[in-house]
Amino acid sequence: MARLIKIDKTMYALGLNWYTYTSKKQLPTKETKTFDVVTWNKEQFGYALTEKNEKFLSAKSLANLIKITTSYLGVFTLKDIEDNEFFWIFATHDGKILGMGDTVCNSQEEIKDAIKTITDFSPIPINPIYFKTVDESITFIKANITSSKFSNTIKPLYKSKQKAKQNRNIMLIALVLICASYGVIKYLDIKNIQELKEAALFSKQTTENKIKNIYANTHKYFPMEWKQNYFPLDIYSVCKPALFSLPINVNGWALEKAICTPKEVNSYWKHQNQASFVDLPFNGELTKPKEVFSRHEIANIKNTQNTIEHTALLTQEEVSKLLYQITQNMGANLSLSFSKSAVKEFEELKISITAPFKQGKFEWKSVPSNLILNSSLFKALNAIPSLAVKQIEYNNGQWSIKGDLYVKA
Numbered sequence: 001m002a003r004l005i006k007i008d009k010t011m012y013a014l015g016l017n018w019y020t021y022t023s024k025k026q027l028p029t030k031e032t033k034t035f036d037v038v039t040w041n042k043e044q045f046g047y048a049l050t051e052k053n054e055k056f057l058s059a060k061s062l063a064n065l066i067k068i069t070t071s072y073l074g075v076f077t078l079k080d081i082e083d084n085e086f087f088w089i090f091a092t093h094d095g096k097i098l099g100m101g102d103t104v105c106n107s108q109e110e111i112k113d114a115i116k117t118i119t120d121f122s123p124i125p126i127n128p129i130y131f132k133t134v135d136e137s138i139t140f141i142k143a144n145i146t147s148s149k150f151s152n153t154i155k156p157l158y159k160s161k162q163k164a165k166q167n168r169n170i171m172l173i174a175l176v177l178i179c180a181s182y183g184v185i186k187y188l189d190i191k192n193i194q195e196l197k198e199a200a201l202f203s204k205q206t207t208e209n210k211i212k213n214i215y216a217n218t219h220k221y222f223p224m225e226w227k228q229n230y231f232p233l234d235i236y237s238v239c240k241p242a243l244f245s246l247p248i249n250v251n252g253w254a255l256e257k258a259i260c261t262p263k264e265v266n267s268y269w270k271h272q273n274q275a276s277f278v279d280l281p282f283n284g285e286l287t288k289p290k291e292v293f294s295r296h297e298i299a300n301i302k303n304t305q306n307t308i309e310h311t312a313l314l315t316q317e318e319v320s321k322l323l324y325q326i327t328q329n330m331g332a333n334l335s336l337s338f339s340k341s342a343v344k345e346f347e348e349l350k351i352s353i354t355a356p357f358k359q360g361k362f363e364w365k366s367v368p369s370n371l372i373l374n375s376s377l378f379k380a381l382n383a384i385p386s387l388a389v390k391q392i393e394y395n396n397g398q399w400s401i402k403g404d405l406y407v408k409a
Contacts, residue, residue, distance in 0.1 A: 002037075002048040003080045003088075003104050004059055007138060011059035011081070013039075013154050014088050015104035016046030018063070018097040019285065022295065031157040039064060039154050044097060052158055055081070060152040063102035067146045068092055073118060073128045075111060076137035085134070087111055091118050091126070098122065099286070121277065121286075211349055219310045221344050222355040226406050227306040229388035230262055232381035238299045239265070239392045240372065246296075250281035253292055257395045265296040305386060310357050312385045316407045322384060323362060330371055335363045341409040357406045367399040 002015035017035070020043055021027060027045050028038050035047035039061045046064065050056045073091045080086060089111065091101035100118050105111045115128050131137040214221070239260035246267055248255050252275025257268040269281045271290035280286060284294035314322075316338055327334040338360040345352045371377045372392070381387050387405040 001104065002050055002056065003078075003086060004055055005062070005078055006081055007142060011055070012062035012065075013048070013056055013059040014062050014078075014102065016048045016061060016063065016102050018044050018046045018099070018102055020044050020096070028157060036157050037154045038157055039152060041152070046097070046102065047157075050154075052156075054156075056154045057156055059154050061102075061154065062141070062145075063090055063097050064152045065146060066090060066092075066141065066144050067095070068144060069095060071122070071124055071126050073115070073122075073126045074131065074140070075115070075128050076131045076141070077134055078137055079134055088137075089114050089118070089128075091122070093123055093126075123278065207349065211351055214346065214349075214351070214353060218353045219356050221353060222342055222357070224310060224357075224406075225359075226308065226386035226388060227304065229305050229386070229404075230301045231303055231305060232387060232389040232403070233375065233378045234301050234303050235260075235262055235389045236375060236378040236392070238301060240375075242296060242298045243372075243392065243394060251276040251279045253281045255281075255394075257393065259394075260298065260392045261390060262301055263298070265298055267294045267296065268292070269294065305388070308385050310406075310408075313357055313406055313408045314385060316358075316360070319360065319384065319405060319407050326377070326380065327364065330364075330368060330377065332367045333365045335365075337361055338407065354409065356409050358409050359404055359406055361404045362402070364401045365398070367401055369399055372399050 002013055005012050005014065016039070021040070027040060028035065028047055035049050036052055037050050037056055038045060038047045040046070041064055046061055048056075071093045074089070076088045076090065078086060078088050087105040087110075089100070089103040089105060091098040098118060099121055100114055103114050105114060119126060131140060242265045243258055243260050246255055246258055246265075249272070250269070252272045253269035254272050255267060256270045259266045267282065267284075269284065269292040271292075277286070280292050280294075282294040282296060284292040287293045320336065323334060323336055339358055341358040342355040343352055344355075367377075378389070381389065384405065386407075387403060389401060389403040391400075391402040393400045393402070
């Protein structure tokens with residue numbers, strides 16, 4: 001559990017879990033059972049479980065602000081904001097916070113276990129330095145805190161009361177501005193205020209024409225998301241070489257699963273006897289004691305289905321027949337589902353319209369490997385309007401394909 005301390009009237013948070021990231025898309029955006037706040041720097045992000053204690057939202061990450069260029073492992077004696085004594089372990093290497101390098105302990109036994117884990121996984125030998133008193137700890141920390149262009153503040157992954165209060169203040173300011181504007185209008189004594197009201201209303205004829213136009217062009221009011229999708233064959237052309245270039249074993253780690261999407265390939269590795277913990281596959285991340293996750297870049301895909309209009313879509317029945325026939329031909333298993341058409345309300349006109357198309361999702365499991373090696377399947381999928389392959393997955397010798405498509409409503 002994370003803790004809060006105060007140094008010179010500034011609040012600091014301790015006890016976060018730190019991971020390296022390469023894209024902000026990797027940063028957590030929603031709370032889970034194990035964390036509800038996040039903070040980050042240029043290369044790493046840290047998260048913690050605070051049980052929605054909003055005092056953390058006024059704090060900065062202490063580990064994120066201590067900059068020591070050499071390898072370092074310190075054990076500090078501190079007191080939290082409720083005057084409870086605890087121990088804090090801080091470990092860094094090459095300017096990065098190590099795994100368990102921002103750990104809160106409550107006993108000597110916890111300290112011993114944490115130090116053993118840190119030193120076992122450290123890239124180089126590292127000896128702990130102990131600060132036995134709170135004064136010694138605070139003196140060292142104050143001497144090594146630096147400023148950063150990153151805010152280092154703790155961000156909530158839940159709807160905080162503090163943020164709600166800020167929103168209320170914004171609404172109050174907006175209300176004041178509206179009232180002030182109304183006062184100015186009254187002060188200027190606009191002679192023809194009735195004309196302004198009439199200009200904001202539809203005449204009967206204008207309203208009828210607008211409704212008629214909406215019903216005649218319902219497709220314009222719903223996003224045609226398939227126009228941003230890539231053609232199946234183009235996805236296959238970049239995924240195949242990326243997936244088949246992955247080795248079965250790297251430094252003793254066995255390839256368990258690999259997933260290719262239009263943006264990247266993610267690989268998952270299982271520990272085998274004598275596998276190296278120092279040289280992880282493709283500079284991967286140790287997600288569990290014996291599991292590694294790696295991310296790989298793929299070639300850019302240029303062609304999208306932006307020329308396919310909604311009138312060219314097939315019906316649900318036509319698409320279902322095609323997909324079930326393809327499934328039968330290749331001897332795989334198919335899951336196919338369709339959502340309801342989206343509905344848009346026009347409250348001012350008291351009407352609603354339904355999208356002239358709807359989305360379907362499909363997944364093939366147990367796809368024969370020869371159909372992954374050969375492009376014929378994906379050439380056939382290219383001929384189905386709006387169909388997009390979102391994921392090609394290898395899992396312990398089994399292949400699967402996921403995607404979506406749109407049909408006429």
